[in-house]
Amino acid sequence: MALKSKLAIAAGKSSYWFLHNVMHGGTSLPGKITLAIDPDVLKELAKDYEIVIVTGTNGKTLTTALTVKVLKQKYPEILTNPSGSNMKQGIVSTFLSAKKVKNGKKIAVLETDEANVPIISQYVVPTAFVLTNIFRDQLDRFGEIYTTYNKILQGIKMHPQAKIIANGDEPLFHNLQDLPNQVVYFGFDNQPDQDQKAPANTDGVLCPKCNHILHYYSRSYGNLGKYFCPHCGFERPELTYRMNAIVDQTPQSSTVKIDDHEFTLHIGGTYNIYNALAAYSVGAEFNLLPHEITKALGADDKNIFGRQEVVHVGDKDVTIILVKNPVGLDQVLQMIKTDKNPFSLAFLLNANYADGIDTSWIWDGSFEELPFDHIPSVLTGGERYKDITFRMRVAGVPEEHFAQRPDLKEAVNYIKQMPTKHVYVLATYTAMLQLRKMLADEGYIKGGME
Amino acid sequence: MQYHLNLAHLYGDLLNTYSDIGNILVLKYYAKQMDTDIDVQIISLDDDFDPDKFDFALFGGGQDYEQTIVSKNLPNKAAAIKKFINDDKPMLAVCGGYQLLGQYYIGADGKKIPGVGALPHRTETQINNRFIGNIRIKNEETGEEYHGFENHNGVTFLGEGERPLGKVIEGHGNNGQDGSEGAIYKNVFGTYFHGPVLARNGNLAKRFLLLALKKKYPDADFSQQEALEIKPTY
Secondary structure: HHHHHHHHHHHHHHHHHHHHHHHHOOOOHHHHHHHHHHHHHHHHOOOOOOEEEEEOOOHHHHHHHHHHHHOOOOOOEEEEEOOOOOOHHHHHHHHOOOOOOOOOEEEEEEEOOOOHHHHHHHOOOOOEEEOOOOOOOOOOOOOOHHHHHHHHHHHHHHHOEEEEEEEEOOHHHHHHHHOOOOEEEEEOOOOOOOOEOOOOOOOOOOOHHHHHHOOEEEEEEOEEEEEOOOOOEEEEEOOOOOEEEEEEEOOOOOEEEOOOEEEEEEEOOHHHHHHHHHHHHHEEEEEEEEHHHOOOOOHOOOHHHHEEEEEEEEOOEEEEEOOHHHHHHHHHHHOOOOOOOOOOOEEEEEHHHHHHHOOOHHHHHOHHEEEHEEEEEEEEOOOHHHHHHHHHHHOOOOOEEEEEEHHHHHHHHHOOOOOEEEEEEEEHHHHHHHHHHHHHHHOOOOOOOO | OOEEEEEEEEEEOOOOOOOOOOOHHHHHHHHHHHEEEEEEEEEEOOOOOHHHHOEEEEEEEOOHHHHHHHHHHHHHHHHHHHHHHOOOOEEEEEEEHHHHHHOEEOOOOOEEEEOOOEEEEEEEOOOOOOEEEEEEEOOOOOOOOHHHHHHOOEEEEOOOOOOOEEEEEEOEEEEEEOOOEEEEEOOOOOOOEEHHHHHHHHHHHHHHHHHHHHOOOOOOOHHHHOOOOOOOOO
C-alpha cells in the first residue's frame, strides 16, 4: 500500500472513530478527510471486496437493505452504506467504518447514486451491478431518462467482467445485452397476456430499436412490463427470476410468489415487490437457496421497513407517506387503494425547492381511480392547497366529504376528527417535515424529530 | 350530454413531460358543466391525422429525444395540421408543441429542427440557461390575468400575424426581452405555461371550449355555457 493511502486511511479511520464513539455521529466527513489526503484511496480500501452496486431512480435504498439481509443468511459480515450516503464521500466513509472480517468472503453492497456510478466504478471492481429502474424525478425534470441511463452505462463499461442483474421489465435495460457482460433479468410474470399500451402520460415508451411506440402484454406500473414492439419485434428479454403471483396486497404488505416460492413482504406497494425481487435475484446469483432467500425477505424487520411511518394520533392510525414525483405518487395511490377498510385521505402540498417548485406533477397521479365511496373524508392542506384542492375536485371528490385547511395545525385538528381509524396523509417533503414537527410538539411522535 | 366534441391529442403519448395531460382532465371537468362530453384520441407516430374528424386539438411538450422523433414524423401530418388551423379550429399548444408549430427550434445538440411552419414564430436557444419559475401575464383583449409555471430553454420570437397570449407581469415569457408570452394565431393558443395551463386558468379553458362548441354548432344558443362561472383555482 502506498504511504499516502496508509496515511489517508489512518486519518479517516480515526476521525470515524472519534465521530462515531465520541460524537455519536459521522457520515461523510471521514470520507472527506480521507479523500483530501488521497483522492484515489477508494481503490485501496475496496480492493479485497466483492462489490455489489445497486442503482436506479426508485428503490435503491430498500433493494440495498433487502440484499444485505438476504446475503447475511450465508455471509454474516456484509458491509453496506447507510441510506443517502450514496455518493463517493459516503462510500469512502462506509469502507472506513468496516470491521475486520476474520474469515470468509468480504462483500460490500453499495447503494449508489446514478450519476456516481461512473465515478465509483473508476476505483472499485464490482462483482455485480443491480439496476432497479429509471424514471423522471421531480427535481430534475429536464434531466432526461436517457442521460441517466448513459451515466450508469459508462460505469458498467469499465467492468466487462461484472454481472448485470437488471429489471427486465424496463425497456431501457434491453440493450444491456449488447455488452460483453453477463446479464440476468428479473421481472413480473403474474398476469395473462393482453395487447395494450401504457397510459398516455407514461415516460419512456419509445422502442429503443426503431423508435415506434411500445406495446405491452402486461404492465405493472410506469413503463415497466412485458413490453414488445409490433413494428420491429423487439421484446422483453427472457427472465431468469420472475414474480409469478400476487396472492394478496394491503397497504402494509404484499404476499407474492417468486419462482413459485410464496412469502409475505411486510411493506405495501407494487414497487416494493420489485425491490424484493431484485434482492432475491442477487441472493440466487450468490448461490443462496430459494427458501433461505424468502426467509430473509419475509421477516418483519422494522429497521428496514420503518420508512413508512404510522403515527397514533388519538384513536387514529395515521400513515404518513412522502410523495415527490409522478411515478411515485401514482404508486402510492395504487397502494392505498388496496386497503380493505374505509379510510380517510389528506394531501399536504408545498412547493419549496425540496418539494419541486412546479406543482404540475400532481396531475400525473391517477386520483380518478381512488374509490371515493370508500373514502368518507378527504382533506387538502399546505401552502399550495389550492392546487391540490382543484386536482381533487376534478378527480370527483364529493363536496360533502371534502375540506380544506391551509394551516397545518388546523389540518392536524381536522385529521383527529376524521370518521375512520385509518388515515393516509400524503405529503411533499417540506410539508412532511412541518407535519412531523407539529406531531412531535404535541407528543404524538416520541423522541421528537430524528 | 347535449353536445359532443372530439379532441385530437397530438403525439400525446410522447409529448407528455410536464403533466400537461391535466389539461384534458380539466377540459372534461368544465365541459361537463357545459353539457358537453369530450372524446379524446391520441394521434401518434403511426396514426393519420384527419383534420375533419376533430373539433379541437392539444399539442404538448416532451423530452428532447421524444421531440426529435416527433419532429421527424411531423412532415407526414404538417398539411393536415395546417388545414386544421386554417379551418379556424381551436388548438392549444404548450411548450414543445408551441415551438413545433412554428418555423423551427434549436435541439439540444445545437442543430436547427424544422417545425410544422403553420405559425410564423421561430425559437432560438439560450446558452446554459433556462427560464424556470412562476409566471403571470395579462391578456390585453379580455383583461384576464393568467397564472402558470414556465420551464424552458427555448426563446421564441413571434412573427407577422401573431399576437401574444399576454403581456408578462411576472416571469420571462417568450424570450425574456419583449415582454410577450405565448401566441394567438387564428384560433390557436400557444404558450409556455405549465401548471397545467388550463388547471390554473379556468377562464382560458372556458374560452377554448366555447370556441370549439360555436365552431361545431354555429346555430346553437350557448348563452348558458357563456354564463358558467369559473371559480379561481390558484
